[in-house]
Structures are given as C-alpha cells and as structure tokens.
Amino acid sequence: MVRMTNNALSTVEAQIRERAAAYCESNNIPGFVAGVYHAGEQVVVAHGAANAATGAPMLEDTGFLFGSVTKVLTTTLVLQQVERGVLDLDAPAVRYLPELTLTAPGAADKILVRHLVSHTNGIDADLFFPDAKGRDALKTYVKGLAGSCGALFEPGEQLSYSNGGMIVAGRLLEAVTGLPFPELLKREVYTPVGMTDSGTSAEEAILRSTAVGHFLDPQTMAARPTSMFMLPDTWGPAGGTPIGTVADLLAFGRTHLAGGVSPSGTRVLSPESTALMQQVAFDMATPNTPPIGLGWVLYPFGDTTVLAMSGASPGGVSILCVLPEHDLVFTAFGNNPGAIMLQDQILRWLLSEHLGVQLPALITELEEDVDLTPYVGTYRSNQLRVDVSVVDGQLEERVTYEPADASQERIFTRFAGGRVCAPPQRLVPIRPGLFAPAGYPLEAFDGYLRLLLVSYHDVRAGQARFRNGGGRLTRRV
Template sequence: MNTNALRTLEARFREQIAAACESGAVPGFVAGVHHAGEQVVVAHGTANLATGAPMREDTGFLFGSVTKVLTTTLVLQQVERGTLDLDAPVVRYLPEFALAVPGAADKILVRHLISHTNGIDADLYFPDAKGRDALKTYVAGLADGHGTLFEPGERLSYSNGGMIVAGRLLEAVTGLSFPGLLQRDVYGPAGMKDSSTSAEQAILRSTAVGHFPGPDTMPETVPETVPETVPETVRLRPTGMFTLPDTWGPAGGTPIGTVADLLAFGRTHLAGGVSPTGARVLSAASTELMRRVSYDMASPNVPPMGLGWVLYPFGGTTVLAMSGASPGGVSLLCVVPEHDLVLAAYGNTPGALMLQDQLLRQLLSEHLGVAIPTLVSQVRQDVDLTPYAGTYRSDQLRIDVSVVDGQLEERTTYEPADASQERIFTAFAGGATSAPPQRYVPVGPGLFAPAGHPLETFDGYLRLLLVSYHDVRDGQARFRNGGGRLTRRA
C-alpha cells in the first residue's frame, strides 16, 4: 500500500467512523492502521458522555481480552528463559493450583492455559480482590466449586480462567506482580509508552469509558446505512464500573492503553518479536509458535486457535486477531503477516464490534485485495433439530434450547453464585442478568445463525455470532459453542 492509498483509507475510515458516531450508535471510536512502514490513526466522537470529553487519537481505553496475547507473550518469554516448560504440568510451578474435582488440575499443562484447551469451568468467576495477592486469591477460589468442562487438550473453549492462572504462574516463577511484569517486559520494550494497569494511572491522562443502552433505548447496532438524523430513542449511558477486579488482570480486566500502543505491540509480532523501538521482545521462533494452530474445532464459527492469537482464515490469508470486551466497550487487534499490516480499534459501546467488523472486511477486500469467502450460503430446511434441544450449562450460565416453529430458540440466563458475583457481572453486562429469547436457523450440520440476519453478516469477524453443537451421542449433542465458549448439556 503506497502513501496515497493509505490516505484514501484514512479518509474512508474517518467518514465511516464519523457516520456511526453521529448516528448515536457509538459515542466514540478510535482506529489505527499500520502498513508497510506507514501509519494512520482516526478518532471521532465522545470518550465519556458524562463529561463530554472528546475521543482523541491518543485517548486511552481498556484493552479487554486483547490482553490475553500480551499475557501469552509473557509466558513465552519465560519459556525462552528456561523458567517455564510449555509441556510441564502447571502444578510443577504452582502446587496450590487445584479444582473442585480431585486431580483435575494435575492434568493441565502450561500449554493448555494459553491455547484455551484447559477446560477450566470458571469463565464467569469474578472474585473481588485487589492488590498484590489478587491472582493468588483467584487461584485459591478455583478449588471451591469450579470443575472442568472437558479433559485438558480434548476440546477448545475460550478461557478467561486459563489466562488468569497463567498470570499467577508468571508471578510464581518471576517473583514479580503481573502488572509489574507486564510493564517491565512488554510495555517498556514494545514502546507502549502510554499503557498502564490501573484506573489510578489511567485517570492521569485522557481515557475513554464504556457505555450501555439506557432505558427506552433501541437495540444497539451500527447500521449499514446510517440515518441522517439520530432518533430520539437512541440513548446511551456511561458504565457504572470502569474496570473488572484486579483478579482479572491477565485475562483483560485492567490493562489500559492507546491505539498507538496496540499498533506497536502488533508491529512487534509482525517483525518476529522485534519492537518498533528496536528491542527484542520475543524470539522469532516464539512469535511463529504463537501463529501455529494449537487446536482446530473445524467449525466455521470457531476459528483455529494458536497460542494467544485466534487465527481467522479469510481464504488463503490468516488474520491473527483478538477482541476485548470491557464494561461497555470493545477493542480489537488484528495482525496480517502476509500483508505486513496491523489494525487496532476501540469503540465505547458493545455494538462497536459491528463497526470494527466492517472496517476489517473493507480493509481486507478493498485495500489488500483479499477475497472474503462465503462462510454460510443458505438456510437448511432438512435438519433435524431435536438433538440440540435441551439445557446447557457452564460456570453460572444456563442456556435453555427448544424447538419453536422449525427454529431453535435459546434463552440465556446468568445464575450468580453469590451477591458479589451478581454485583460484578451485572455491572460488567450493563445491568442484564438474562438475554431476550433468540431464534436460530440451521445453516449447516450442527451450525446455526441468528434468525433475521443476512448470511453475509457472518463472513467476517462476526462469524462468532454463529452457534454450533458438538459430539452428538444417542441423539443428543453434548456441547454447545457460542462465541468460542462451550457449555455442556446438563
């Protein structure tokens, strides 16, 4: 991409981002692209509706689960230094690590933590602890009622718990706190000069906060065609909780930075582990290992998993990606090694992921010439729906699936373990403890799409909205996968 092409891209991004913000769908949005030595950053809208502070190119935001790639980078640094072995049991380094099922934790290897193949059933476990012992508190709590969804290495399920255990593991072998280690071994050498790990640090500079639909609001979407005027019914309110507890730091609860910081981190992985500052953050072999498929469910809605990175296939092009939800916001980091490109973006309402998907697909197809294949092509009329009906559960989550009018209907309910879990989860989710019933139509064997959406919606990043069912035995599916997360038939 030459300079003129990048400037054309910048102008197009600026137009789309402004339209989304001015429609009322997203209060503020910031995105940046680095390609072949050139870089642009575009920002528009409002960082905080309560204060009216503008979203600027250097406004900070919560990385959310993008942090998982940073945590994985830290783990592989320790592997390179000989303090960790990917194929060693976690309990070798963290003997206090235990789960509710006796002996289950002993089978989990270091590798399983960062490849989301550990099976730890704790994806919505939010112990409320702060400070130096926060991760120790998290690990201690796993033995009290948290089991496994599957045997380690047997399946893939997006795992916050695995990454948090990895963070505690890092503390155990280095003697440093996770925030201190992140600052020393990633932020510093990668040139992430505006990144921090706490609200106390973030308040000292421009920082965005998330927003949720308020009372009487319309469903939050980013329409393909933005209306000329903002409907009065579109209302958003700032989140009442800025970050998740410190216990969630390694999974994405507390790290904060800018688009330029994420671009610098992405460029480090483009360059085989050498940062824009010239410092080596990771070896070329380790960066390559992170890109290698660790597990592939061979299901269109669940891209193959590397170490840390999710490996999105777009035809012959692989996009290394991770998105990150925070209270009322969503970030995205994509690295495209074949085209020497990094995309980073943040929007301060959950629906901003739709705009991020539009920008990514436009970037791939129009500016890189990448053909985006059709993922699902038709609604199937010949699928027996009965194997999928039933109740599926994981940590504090229940999904009831029934057959209604030739479609699947899902009812999702959060079932808090105690008042503290309910308080944190509902603040993270903007006050909701259950979702409205959602209908799904069959689009492939064991694969379903949300009803009412054009099927091309799911060709890009939003393939995660598809739902799949797995391991049908005796006429019943044992697992449901939505958003990369497994729930197991009750």
C-alpha cells in the same frame, strides 16, 4: 505517530473517518478511535467523545481498556519465560502452581502450561469474578477456583475461550518470576515494545485522557457512562485492567509482525516463539470458532489469515488484528459494545478494498429438514444455563445467568450494563450441528461476526454433549 504521505493510507484514513462518523451517529456510540500500520507508515483516527458525561473528546492518544486483547500480551509473557528455561509448555501447570485445584478431583493435575494459553484447559470459570485488589489478587483467584469451579472437559479434548486459563497463567508467571503481574507486564512488554502510555490501574489512567465505556439507556436509547470503569484486579491477565492507546497496540502488533522485534529495535520475543504463537494449536473445524494458536485467534479470510483478538470492557470493545502476509496491523476501540460492528466493517474493507483480498462467502445456503432433536436439552457452564427447545420447527435458546453470590452478581451486572439475561433466540439450521440466529443475512457472518453462529458438538447416543456460542462451550446436563 508517523503522519502519512502514502496515498493508499490517505484513503484508509478517509474511509475510517467517514465510516466512524456515520456509524457512531446512527448507533449512538459516543466515541471511536482506530489505527492502521501498513508497510512502514501508520495513521490514527479519533472521533466523538471519550466520555459523554463530561464531553471530553476522543483524541488520537486517548487511552482505553484493552479487554481481552491482553490475552496476547499475557501469552507473550509466558513464551518469554519458556525461552529463558523457566517454564516448559508441556509441563503440568501444577509443577509451578501446586495450589491449582478445581472442584473435580484431579482435573487440574492434567492441565499443561500450553493448555492455559491455547484455550484448551477446560477450566469452567468463564464468569467467575472474585473481587480482590492488590498484590494477592491473582492468588485469591486461584484459591477461589478450588471451591467454586470445575472442569468442562478433559484438557486438550476441546476448545473453549478461557478467561480462567489466562488468569491462571498470570498467577503462574507471578510464581516463577516473583513479580506481580502488573509489574512484569510493564517490565517485559510495555517497556521493550515502547508502549509508553500503557498502565494497569485507574489511578494511572486518570492522569491522562482516558475513555470510559457506555451503554444505551433502554428507555431513551441515549448513551450513558458505565458505573464500573474496570473489572477487579483478579481479571488482569485476561483483560480486566490493562489500559493503553492505539499507538501502543500498533507497536505491539508490529512487534509480532517483525518476528518479535519492537519498532525501536528491541528483541521482545524470539522468531521461533513468535511463529509458535501463530501456528494452529487446536481447530474445532466449525466456522463459528476459528482455529486457535497460542494467544492469537487465527481467522481465515479466504487465503489470508488474520491474527486477531477482541476485548470487551465495561461498555467498550477493542480489537487488535495482525496480518503477517500483508505487513499490516489494525486496532480500534469504541466506547459502546455496538462498536464491534464498525470494527468488523473496517476490517473487511481493509481486506477487500485496501489489500485486494478475495473474501469468499462463509455460509452460502441454509439446509432444510435438519433433525433438531440431538440439540434439545439444558447446557451449563459456570453460572450460565442454556435451555434449548424446538418451537415452530426452529431451535430456540434461552440463556440465563445464575449468579453464585451477591458479589459476583454485582460485578457481572455492572460489567454487562444491567442486562444479564438475553431474550429467547431462534436459530435456523445451516447444516447438522451448525445454526445461525434467525433474521440475519448470511453475508453478516463472513467477517468477525461469524462468532454469532452457534454449533453443537460430540453427538453421542443421539445427543450433543456441548453447545458452542461465541467460542465458549456449555456442557449438557
């Protein structure tokens, strides 16, 4: 790590340290680690404990699960194969993976390779957790889609955050390279980028300082370690298994800042592919779902675009943000899901105070007298049901998890820390089709937490076809 001499970065270090200590203390978050690279220098700050059960400290080089930040790594692997002429973004995925099938006849045949990494594939598998390990884990996942998962929409028609699409992309990479995904990731990303402390297994992680996730005990509100360190190997390309450090993710972010050249000078991706990942591939034109590139989510903060991806792991949350216009990378991990609020605070402080970016209010007022009837009904996606009704003049949503089998229930329940159904949520209208959870100040949605807004789309015959929560679609039934 480069130690700072820059006064501005000294202020960044002090701010992160102060904010982490205060937030973790008041919200029972055991540990937090964050890093910022800016204009040639970087700093890493660690606070608290990596494991509340053992008391192991969170260190600057403590490893953690990347979660869905992995999706940008998986997309980088796909673009490498496109550059080499092995893959064509506009070819059907079944050209390379003939066994790809969904329960909806013919639906898989329409999915292009680019749909897999732009979250526009429509695969209805967001909570599909087949339990398998080893070399054939991704093959098992794809095989399981045929009997368990359908399609939410026609490929390219909508945008819905897609774990399934990234996992299929990982299996497609295995098919065309002949290498297992973990080996390909190490050879083509970890090594050339210089991610020297990254791996994909608990067996590797146990040999060094590694954080574990925590959940708050509902009775005592004390942090307790997760009972499941990572998701099954079947979820590797979507973020289930990759592990590394803040320094590793800073190096990866810097590679994308530098047009595909790693900090050591190794060419990882071409300038054209790096730029393509940052271009808008689909825009839902709604504040709660920013435009998507290939792999990256493109968050608008005023006139500045933040390339971002956050990642949930059992009891933990990570984030990676790249700001090409300002030569800055920010990454962080907290070992309790509530740390996402701290990450949002730090990101907004970096933008407004460190970089001087003007952050306009995303939502300025609420609209009264919005007709709520088009949104009432039941919406479904894989193992999830959302019942929407009108109560006391407001929309009320009830989200219910409906496990497909005991194995999937066990995995998801442990991933979620035991809570699988949220309490009813009241929504207040911002405008037709866009709602905010009741009780939040409007400024809360100016940053990363705009994902808490809920939108409804494609109103036909007086009824919305889709509900969008957290960037994920459910379809009216």
